[in-house]
Amino acid sequence: MITGNVRKLLEEIPEGIEVLAAAKTRTVAEISEAVAAGIKIIGENYVQEALRVHEQVVERARWHFIGHLQTNKVKKVVGIFDMIQTVDSLRLAREIDKRSYAIGKVMPVLIEINSGREPQKAGILSEDAVSVIKEIALLPNLAIKGLMTMGPLAGNPEDARPYFVETRLLFEKLKEMELPEVEMIILSMGMTNSYRVAIEEGSTMVRIGTMIFGPRSCDVRT
Ligand SMILES: *Cc1c(COP(=O)(O)O)cnc(C)c1O
Secondary structure (H helix, E strand, O other): OHHHHHHHHHHHOOOOOEEEEEOOOOOHHHHHHHHHOOOOEEEEOOHHHHHHHHHHOOOOOEEEEOOOOOHHHHHHHHHHOOEEEEEOOHHHHHHHHHHHHHOOOOEEEEEEEOOOOOOOOOOEOHHHHHHHHHHHOOOOOEEEEEEEEOOOOOOOHHHHHHHHHHHHHHHHHHHHHOOOOEEEEEEEOOOOOOHHHHHHOOOOEEEEOHHHHOOOOOOOOO
16 A cells, blocks of 8 residues: 555656655654655654664664654654754754764754744744844854745645745745855655645655554554
8 A cells, every 4th residue: 555655656756846744643664664665764753763663664764853842852863863854043053063972973854833823832933933043044054045934834735835935935935045055955844644735835855654654543652
């Protein structure tokens, strides 16, 4: 089932747009099957779970952290991940910088935008993004590669469109500003129910869980 899902998805996605498999709660076997079928990027939300499966998945893939990251878990995350998509504060960025420096790494990151302006959600508000990004850009062991957004959970994919538009406009504005040490290459937005709309609105990376692996039976946190 996973192999077929991945093939169908990769056929549909236009060239130049990357597909990340959002693998929270999935087994090593499921993740391995997705990679064997052509997935190149695995996304994980929970640190303990990620450490466990990362060790056991032998297929070659890039690993992106896509969950909410607490500063006390950063040390573990910088060791195994190729990108952190959820940098949502200067404080977190400073910790990533410090821990990356300690292991001689420059960590690629995306800045998470709270496009839905939801108080309970992580992410930086659009209007604060430029000033926070200027500060983060000064940190030598962290490399800004673009933006990521979730947008409010919506039943109807069309409801997500305004949030994707807002984030893309910010992405384009930042690109035009050409801030030192700030690259705007990756715009990570769109999930199973919204990826088509996200691609129409300029996404360069979609994060797909359910459509690849099937419904999650439960969100067990380990
Ligand atoms: C789970 C998750 C996804 C994928 O969600 P689906 O609806 O299962 O495709 C994408 N992004 C993040 C940050 C997630 O946690």
